[in-house]
Amino acid sequence: MRVLVRAGSDRRNLAGLDVELAVGDLSNPETLRDAVAGAKAVFHVAADYRLWVPRPEEIYRANVEGTGALLRAAAKAGVERVVYTSSVATLGLLPDGTPADELTPSALDNMIGHYKRSKFLAEEEARKVAAETGLPIVIVNPSTPIGPRDVKPTPTGRMVAQAAAGKIPAFLDTGLNVVHVDDVAEGHLLAFARGKPGERYILGGENMSLSQILAEIAGLVGRRAPRIRLRHGMVMPVAYIAESWARVARRGEPMVTRDGVRMARKWMYFSSAKAERELGYTHRPAIEALRDAVAWFKAHGYCP
Numbered sequence: 271m272r273v274l275v276r277a278g279s280d281r282r283n284l285a286g287l288d289v290e291l292a293v294g295d296l297s298n299p300e301t302l303r304d305a306v307a308g309a310k311a312v313f314h315v316a317a318d319y320r321l322w323v324p325r326p327e328e329i330y331r332a333n334v335e336g337t338g339a340l341l342r343a344a345a346k347a348g349v350e351r352v353v354y355t356s357s358v359a360t361l362g363l364l365p366d367g368t369p370a371d372e373l374t375p376s377a378l379d380n381m382i383g384h385y386k387r388s389k390f391l392a393e394e395e396a397r398k399v400a401a402e403t404g405l406p407i408v409i410v411n412p413s414t415p416i417g418p419r420d421v422k423p424t425p426t427g428r429m430v431a432q433a434a435a436g437k438i439p440a441f442l443d444t445g446l447n448v449v450h451v452d453d454v455a456e457g458h459l460l461a462f463a464r465g466k467p468g469e470r471y472i473l474g475g476e477n478m479s480l481s482q483i484l485a486e487i488a489g490l491v492g493r494r495a496p497r498i499r500l501r502h503g504m505v506m507p508v509a510y511i512a513e514s515w516a517r518v519a520r521r522g523e524p525m526v527t528r529d530g531v532r533m534a535r536k537w538m539y540f541s542s543a544k545a546e547r548e549l550g551y552t553h554r555p556a557i558e559a560l561r562d563a564v565a566w567f568k569a570h571g572y573c574p
Contacts (some may be wrong), residue, residue: 274305274316296336302343306513312344314459315355317392319385321425322527324517326384338395342362343404352407353462353547356393358447358540359386361411367445369477369541372411372470382536393470397525400468408465410458413474413540416449416559416564425523427563433487434564435573440498441480442505445537449475449482450559453552460549471545476556480534486557490564506508506531 272290275281284291287422296316306312318332337354344352381387393409400407420427433548439491457473465471478486481499488495509531512524545551567573 272305272309280421280426282421296332296340299339299343302340303347306340306344306347306349309344309347310350311462312340312349312352313355313462314340314352315458316387317355317357319424320523321383321385321530321533322513322516322523323384324520329384329388329393333385333393334395337392338399341396341399341405341407342403345399345405349405351462351467352405354393354407354409354413354457354466355458355468356396356409357386357389358394358411358413358474358538360390361472361540362537363536367537367539369447369448369539371541372472372544382532397468406467408461409470410454410461410469410545411472412454412457412468413447413449413472413538413542415449415451415454416556416563418562420563420566423567423572424545427567430487430560430563430573431567433484434491434567436491436493439496440486440500440536441484441496442500442502442531444480444534445477445539446480446483447474447477447538447540447557448556449473450554450556450562453554453559457545457549457551458544459479460551464549466548469548472540473540473545473551473553474540474542475553475559477539478544479537479554483556483560485562486560490561491568492511502531521524 272292272293274292276295277293292305294305318329323329361370362374364370364374378390381390396407399405414426416426416430423431427466454473461471482510485495505526509526516524542551
């Protein structure tokens, strides 16, 4: 097995694994050709997963242009099958909050923020490459993966760690579909073995409100769940200030962002029925994902 890694990237999750490292970057097509040479299968799971960036072009370069470059390199190398990791961020939502599926209509104009827009465009790029080259591509759309080994951590993992540390005293309620990261990994293997090229499959878990998620985390660490539920109109001015300060201070992603507030207005509930029916996909209860994530974050010093 060969793994593409960036020069200087954090490789703690690869420690002890019997894998060949191919040093490269999604923005450098030459390195991608070397990475896929001789491969029969490609799992494209890489993405720039940031909900706020001072230079949005970085996200499009990695997620859209990089996806096109990698898939075209795979086609030229004669790869037999690709599993491309998209996101439920590319899917439409139902106005009444009921679970959406792979056929729920969506459009670029509905995408909130550069991350979601880039993933929408990247999925379109994958279909374009498949049509041009005949490369068999199966698309999977994970929902909100939570679990151990989130070393960065991702925006979702950071929320879990902060909640476990008691650093979220108030919240904007919203709805998320929570899935254990190991179930998402298993779903990728099932998509490779049983998925139909040209189709996409939601790899999700349990639909929960954010207030439920925070209450479950509080119970796991023996804290009181936050009870202050904020209104969107109250938080948006704070988001403007936080983003402005982040640009000036260059301290990375601010605690609250305008796109985050806009996304919180949407209840992002999804159904994995198609993956369950066609792939044999299953998922464990969401509390297990939260429990494993909290235990790992505590063991590795992310929260007291």
